[in-house]
Amino acid sequence: MIIVSACLAGFNCRYDCTNSYNKLIAEMVINKKAFPVCPEQMGGLPTPRPSCEIKNGDGNDVLNDKAKVITIYGDDITAKIIKGSEEVLKLAKMIGAKEAVLKEKSPSCGVTKIYRNGEIVSGMGVCAAMLKREGIDVTPPE
Ligand code: SF4
Secondary structure, eight states: OEEEEGGGGTOOOSTTSOOOOOHHHHHHHHTTSEEEEOHHHHTTOOSSOOOEEEESSOHHHHHTTSOEEEETTOOBOHHHHHHHHHHHHHHHHHHTOOEEEOOTBOTTTOSSEEEETTEEEEOOOHHHHHHHHTTOEEEOOO
16 A cells, blocks of 8 residues: 555645546555545645745755745745644554655655746655655655
8 A cells, every 4th residue: 555645646635626637546546555645635724725835945954944835925834734744654654655656846745846936946845755754665656
């Protein structure tokens, strides 16, 4: 059993109530090979919600208390993003997941890319960084 971003499985959990459907991921969930999670919802954020970006760093910098996650309205939602990531980690440990396939470019789930000032840059999201630190293999979908 692996962890996957819920939006990849077709859940409308993105900030604008849409999904990022990926047929292979959805089939893994249907076949009980993957468990869908949305760290932003699990951290207590609503859907829809304002989009957000990591300012001055990436997910590792957030975990090192050197960067913050800020919405387009300027609100600091770092604590909720970290809480949601911790909940995902808790679930991953509970089901013994050693791998996670996460949605690229998200401030929570991004594996190699995130947005900064509206541009795509190299970096990890907060949840991806946290899972990786705990030895879980984190990859984007194929
Ligand atoms: S936090 Fe992750 S699972 Fe949730 S909508 Fe964003 S990319 Fe998808």
